[in-house]
Amino acid sequence: MMWWIFFSVLALSGLLCLYRVGAGPTPPDRTVAIDIFGTLVVGFCALLGIMEGRDFFLNIAIAWALLSFLGTVALAKYLEGRGFDE
Amino acid sequence: MSEIGIALISVGLAFDLFGCIGLVRLPDIYNRLQAATKCVTLGTCMILIGVPFYTGLNAIGVKALICAVFILLTSPTGAHALARGSHRSGVPLWEGSVGDKYKEDKEGGVVEEGA
Amino acid sequence: MKVFVTYLAAFVVWLLLTWSLDPQEVLAGLAVSALATYLTRDLLVELPPSKPFHPKRYLWFLYYIPVFFWHMLRANLDVAYRVLHPEVPIRPGIVKVRTNLKRDISKTMLANSITLTPGTLTVDVVGDFLYVHWINVRTDDPEEQTRIIVRRFERILKEVFE
Numbered sequence: 001m002m003w004w005i006f007f008s009v010l011a012l013s014g015l016l017c018l019y020r021v022g023a024g025p026t027p028p029d030r031t032v033a034i035d036i037f038g039t040l041v042v043g044f045c046a047l048l049g050i051m052e053g054r055d056f057f058l059n060i061a062i063a064w065a066l067l068s069f070l071g072t073v074a075l076a077k078y079l080e081g082r083g084f085d086e
Numbered sequence: 087m088s089e090i091g092i093a094l095i096s097v098g099l100a101f102d103l104f105g106c107i108g109l110v111r112l113p114d115i116y117n118r119l120q121a122a123t124k125c126v127t128l129g130t131c132m133i134l135i136g137v138p139f140y141t142g143l144n145a146i147g148v149k150a151l152i153c154a155v156f157i158l159l160t161s162p163t164g165a166h167a168l169a170r171g172s173h174r175s176g177v178p179l180w181e182g183s184v185g186d187k188y189k190e191d192k193e194g195g196v197v198e199e200g201a
Numbered sequence: 202m203k204v205f206v207t208y209l210a211a212f213v214v215w216l217l218l219t220w221s222l223d224p225q226e227v228l229a230g231l232a233v234s235a236l237a238t239y240l241t242r243d244l245l246v247e248l249p250p251s252k253p254f255h256p257k258r259y260l261w262f263l264y265y266i267p268v269f270f271w272h273m274l275r276a277n278l279d280v281a282y283r284v285l286h287p288e289v290p291i292r293p294g295i296v297k298v299r300t301n302l303k304r305d306i307s308k309t310m311l312a313n314s315i316t317l318t319p320g321t322l323t324v325d326v327v328g329d330f331l332y333v334h335w336i337n338v339r340t341d342d343p344e345e346q347t348r349i350i351v352r353r354f355e356r357i358l359k360e361v362f363e
Contacts, residue, residue, distance in 0.1 A: 002092070009099045016106035020118070028115045028172035035164055036109060036122045040102060042153065043130040046137050047095070049146050055220075058149035061134075062218075065153055069160035076164070076171035101277055108284040116334045117293055120322050121280050127317065128277045145220040152217055162316035162323075169324045169334060180293060 003051055010044050031075045038068030091140030098132030101125045114180035115172050123165040130157055208238040261360040268357065272318040279320060283336070294338045295324060298331050298347040300355060307362035314354045321350055 017040065020033035042061045049057035108121025134154035138147030211234035219226045283290055302308050312323040312331065320336035333350055340346060 006095065006099055009103055013099075013102045013106040016103075016110050020109050026115060026172070026177050028168060028175070028177055029118065031168060032115065032119055032122055033109060035168070036105065036126050039126045039130050039157065039161065040106075042157065043098070043102060043133040046130075046134050046150055046153070049150070050137055050140050053141075053146075055145040055149060058137075058146055058153060062149065062153045062156060065156050065160065069164050072164040073167050076167035079168075079171035079175040081175065101281070104277075104281040104284055108280060111284055111289060112291070113289075114293075116295075116322065116324075117291060117336060120320065120334065120336050121284055123322070124273075124276050124280055124317060125284075128273055148217050148220050152214065158317075159313070162313040165316055166312060166323050169322055173324055179295070 003047075006047055007044075010040060010047070014040055028079060031072065031079070035068060035072040038064060038071075042068075087142070088140050091136040091138075094132050094136030094139060098129040098136060101129030101132065103129075105129060115177055116169060116179060119165050119169055123161055127157060127161040130154075204238060204242055207241065208234055211237045258361050261357055265354075265357045265361060269314060269317075269354070272314075272353065276318045276320065280336075290337075292337050293334065295332055295334050296338065296346050296350075297343065298333055298351050299329055299343075300331055300351055301329075302355060302358060302363065304362055307358050310358055310362065311351070311354055314358075315350060318354075 014037060017033045017037040021030050021037070024030055042065050045057045045061035045064065049055065049061070102125065105122050105125025108125060109118050112118050112121055131154045134150040134157070137150035141147050212230055215230035215234055216222075216227075219230065300308065300311060302311055308326055312326055315321050315323050315331070315333060322334040322336075324332045324334050326332075331351070335346075335350070338346075339349065
């Protein structure tokens with residue numbers, strides 16, 4: 001029951017993010033929503049990890065956090081219209 | 087101990103939800119970044135800090151703590167990069183805003199364009 | 202010295218991540234942290250100009266953590282109030298504030314702390330000036346703005362990093 005509520009709240013948050021990804025209106029809005037969605041997935045992986053009692057879910061969470069950060073910075077640089085070396 | 091963990095996780099989930107409501111309700115990209123970054127960062131960190139209280143200090147708990155530190159370091163940096171990127175790509179502030187020193191300085195040449 | 206600190210930090214993170222003292226894991230960790238240290242030797246760790254290992258720095262850092270979390274919690278309750286309020290009471294704007302911090306690492310920490318605390322988001326750092334998006338601009342006086350946004354962390358960060 002408890003887990004059911006936790007996952008429902010996360011799913012609701014995720015749906016709100018997806019609404020922002022779809023509605024826009026500017027590209028940065030969508031990028032923010034994707035970034036936030038990535039952070040929500042990290043929380044989701046942590047909850048799955050304790051529910052199942054397996055630690056590899058946390059490995060997924062760490063990898064996801066780092067990759068989501070890289071993706072956000074890459075998109076931000078793209079919006080700025082610059083190369084990646086600066 | 088597991089009750090503390092569950093309490094932390096519940097509060098964290100509530101903050102996650104508030105952040106996402108903010109993402110939908112607030113008027114422009116900068117305000118959305120504010121609400122979303124702050125609330126979702128703290129919310130997810132509280133979930134991750136709640137994990138070791140629930141499971142004890144084993145592999146799961148320690149990894150969750152490391153993940154919390156990563157999120158605390160990376161998430162504001164990502165928000166900063168996005169805010170700067172969207173300002174430089176010309177996304178305007180909401181019309182109810184009270185002033186934009188950054189734009190004034192960019193036009194006045196204090197901040198170099200594209201630097 | 203700098204390289205050694207980077208190597209030690211990388212190795213400790215590896216040990217925590219694998220969470221086992223199996224000889225295989227430890228040996229792999231030694232090799233991987235050496236590689237990571239080589240790749241990031243000029244990027245990650247930059248020691249302060251004087252007395253990098255003085256215990257006072259670490260005590261100030263320990264003091265910084267609860268202060269930071271307290272402001273972060275307040276920030277979140279503030280944002281939650283604004284978001285759930287039916288009229289969305291915001292008064293946003295970008296303001297320019299001045300900082301006395303000199304080193305890059307302390308400016309980074311200050312900008313990150315500002316981003317995670319009440320209603321403020323760092324947009325850019327140019328020299329000594331921070332451009333901060335503020336969700337509820339309370340005053341138009343730059344001195345007052347600097348006092349509200351920057352001072353509460355600057356003093357502690359100065360002790361830790363400079």
